[in-house]
Amino acid sequence: MKLIVFCAFLAIALTTHSQITQSVRGRVADVETQVPLTGARIQVLTEDTTLVLGAAADVNGEFQIPQVPIGKHTLKTTFLGYEPSFQPIQVNSGRETVVTIFLLEKAVETTEVVVTARAQDQPINEMATISAQQFSIEETERYAGSRADPARMASNFAGVQGADDSRNDIIVRGNSPLGLLWRVEGIDIPNPNHFAISGSTGGPVSILNNKFLDNSDFFMSAFPAQYGNSLSGVFDLNLRRGNTERHEFTGQFGFLGTEVLMEGPLSSKSRASYLFMGRYSTLSMFQALGIKIGTSAVPQYGDMAFKLNFPLKKGGQLSVWGMGGMSAIEIMISDQTELTEELYGEGDRDQYFSTAMAVGGITYKKPLNDKTFLHATLGASYERQKSHHDITWRTLDTTIVDGEESYRINLDSLYQLMGYTFEVTRLTSHVSFNHKINRRHLIKFGFNAELQHQKMNDSVLYDIHIADNFKMRWDYKGFATLLQPFFQWKYRISDRMNLVAGLHSQYYSMSNSWSYVEPRIGWDWTLKKGNKIKFGAGMHSQTQPLYLYTYHQSDKNGNNVLINKNMDFSRSVHVAAGYQKSFRSKMRIAAEIYYQHLYNIPVERTPSAFSLNNMGSGFQRFFPDSLVNEGIGKNYGIELTLEKYFDRSFFFLITGSLFDSKYQGSDKIWRNTDYNATFATNLVVGKEFQINEKNMISVGTKITYAGGRRYGYVDIAASNQVQEIVFLDSAYNERQFRNYFRMDLKILYRLNAKKVTHEIGLDLVNILNTRNLLSLAYAPSLTDPTAEPLAERTQLGFLPIFYYRIDFRIQRKNK
Structure with a gap:
């Protein structure tokens, strides 16, 4: 019976074709001082890097991009004098996508355009140089066997093991x-x-x-x-x-x-x-x-x-x-x-x-x-x-x-x-x-x-x-x-x-x-x-x-x-x-x-x-x-x-x-x-x-x-x-x-x-x-x-x- 209900539910979903959108909001700040970056430019890119929508951060560093199509996109964030950021996001209909974006100021001013964006695994803490990794909450849900648990998710990293299947030590x-x-x-x-x-x-x-x-x-x-x-x-x-x-x-x-x-x-x-x-x-x-x-x-x-x-x-x-x-x-x-x-x-x-x-x-x-x-x-x-x-x-x-x-x-x-x-x-x-x-x-x-x-x-x-x-x-x-x-x-x-x-x-x-x-x-x-x-x-x-x-x-x-x-x-x-x-x-x-x-x-x-x-x-x-x-x-x-x-x-x-x-x-x-x-x-x-x-x-x-x-x-x-x-x-x-x-x-x-x-x-x-x-x-x-x-x-x-x-x-x- 449960299988029949699920199949009917899926069949109805597949016959609906109207486009669904959702808002993407967030805040942009300096990673070292947390100061809002007023005027930072945020762009939503599709899988083929086509520009969909964009916005600029206000005086509080906050931005809002309405009517973003649901699906997987990339947020590109730029600000003069800072390294750009490329952040993957998942947009769903039932919940707004809210992100915090930190940018790193360039050490020297230069007229040369060099793209040195922060790596996706780069730790949030800017004092970290080695043996450190940022993990997203999305990863705790995506990895098989992690059970939405940060510790079990971390056991996938090199050098980390679980001690017992029934515990997360x-x-x-x-x-x-x-x-x-x-x-x-x-x-x-x-x-x-x-x-x-x-x-x-x-x-x-x-x-x-x-x-x-x-x-x-x-x-x-x-x-x-x-x-x-x-x-x-x-x-x-x-x-x-x-x-x-x-x-x-x-x-x-x-x-x-x-x-x-x-x-x-x-x-x-x-x-x-x-x-x-x-x-x-x-x-x-x-x-x-x-x-x-x-x-x-x-x-x-x-x-x-x-x-x-x-x-x-x-x-x-x-x-x-x-x-x-x-x-x-x-x-x-x-x-x-x-x-x-x-x-x-x-x-x-x-x-x-x-x-x-x-x-x-x-x-x-x-x-x-x-x-x-x-x-x-x-x-x-x-x-x-x-x-x-x-x-x-x-x-x-x-x-x-x-x-x-x-x-x-x-x-x-x-x-x-x-x-x-x-x-x-x-x-x-x-x-x-x-x-x-x-x-x-x-x-x-x-x-x-x-x-x-x-x-x-x-x-x-x-x-x-x-x-x-x-x-x-x-x-x-x-x-x-x-x-x-x-x-x-x-x-x-x-x-x-x-x-x-x-x-x-x-x-x-x-x-x-x-x-x-x-x-x-x-x-x-x-x-x-x-x-x-x-x-x-x-x-x-x-x-x-x-x-x-x-x-x-x-x-x-x-x-x-x-x-x-x-x-x-x-x-x-x-x-x-x-x-x-x-x-x-x-x-x-x-x-x-x-x-x-x-x-x-x-x-x-x-x-x-x-x-x-x-x-x-x-x-x-x-x-x-x-x-x-x-x-x-x-x-x-x-x-x-x-x-x-x-x-x-x-x-x-x-x-x-x-x-x-x-x-x-x-x-x-x-x-x-x-x-x-x-x-x-x-x-x-x-x-x-x-x-x-x-x-x-x-x-x-x-x-x-x-x-x-x-x-x-x-x-x-x-x-x-x-x-x-x-x-x-x-x-x-x-x-x-x-x-x-x-x-x-x-x-x-x-x-x-x-x-x-x-x-x-x-x-x-x-x-x-x-x-x-x-x-x-x-x-x-x-x-x-x-x-x-x-x-x-x-x-x-x-x-x-x-x-x-x-x-x-x-x-x-x-x-």
């Missing part, structure tokens, strides 16, 4: 996911994912909704001085403004949730705008239909976001924004009475787990004059992880039915095993100034400051066989501050050569840790015929997961002692060099080599293979002995990229990386890190088929082939004692799972009616149902207690993700 150049920093509107934010374990940076479902984001930057190494408290990567995310001219609505129903988004002008007399969105999970519907979703329990989650934007005099902008989400899941073992293979992998306990995260702030941006720009954000955030486990003791009854054995599980006893609640509240601020001394010299300076309040509580049974003998592992309340001043200088030696230098400093009061001076440097040189070479280096430092600082043990007098409170920063030195060749056919070839030296990594005081280098992915916390900053590590490799930009109807991205990732624990033995897969390759390709001016079908695929995860030999006796996997130190990470392979397929249909856009998408994740291995799990057998208590835990199997979305405009505000 990412491994950047062999580093732990712990090294990733999330930043929004200039301030650092907590882990923006549902079901986020304390100290981690990823999760199964992102709270960040791409419909709420603007184009943003992703950094992988040797990032500019304004970024600190990170060793591997940085997501610098921007939030978009709501439509200032008309009210618009987006509704979506799909596997990952049911969501609504509303935006528009706050009044008819100003250019103030609102944007609000909310989402709630719909996975329980699929559970009722018997579709496996990667877990025996039904996850529940919801999230929301908003932004209010108020234009001020002389180009100023004031915005109030926020986002957050809550999630919960119950994994019940005690309810199961039948023996199944699924039961073996679920453990021996009922688990109740919930998380919450919220962040909000006030952002003020203003050009103080034609050379200086101020950006200030004052924000607050909250995160909570709460868990409760009940141990289950069960027996197995065996009966003979029709000559065959039948099993039934009986629950003998059930009592609490452990429980914890971790809460962190932060007050944060960011202040920065961009000052253009002249065409050649730009400085940027400022600081980030953070006040933390931590509340950590955790207790667990001393002996799982005794129901009321608990011990406290965490019992802490306290404050801490994190301060990060920075200074950067950019010298435009010529229109083709840039030098960037900067200093970053960092102080954390909890451990009284200082990183007095962290120098950063970058250089790039654009040669003729699209060739470019670049270089970057820098020192970086990072705090440890907060809950590790407050883990306590009792001394000989019975007093609680925070054994890890004095941990210093983890530190690293990054060096990278690269080459890029751009072609007129919207293609590029890029290569980068890098080396990273990591030091001051926390390891156990007692000689062992443990290192914080290996932590950060998955759902497990860890409980190490007293930690000292004596571990080291190294990552080095080469990355290759071949990309065809999606400027018309076709794109592809081919990436490959060869790398080595090693570390030393306190036993001073070099070993493979958990993330040393040694190689990773990706092929992402997509094609749009324009049926007519209103109807489009898009097909895309992603193929990933990479080395398998590292693991070692299991200490069976120790594992049985603590009832979880314990690996032998002597051969830790000497083994490797078979290579990883996954193929995703995405199909999308879009219909543009007069004022409405309909979109139906189907993302077939792991379409070949490849059973990739993830880890070993502790799984004692109820039928054979003498068997080795181990089971292989596989990655996510075949997962169909669909959605239906509708965009429509309500009305234009009265003027």
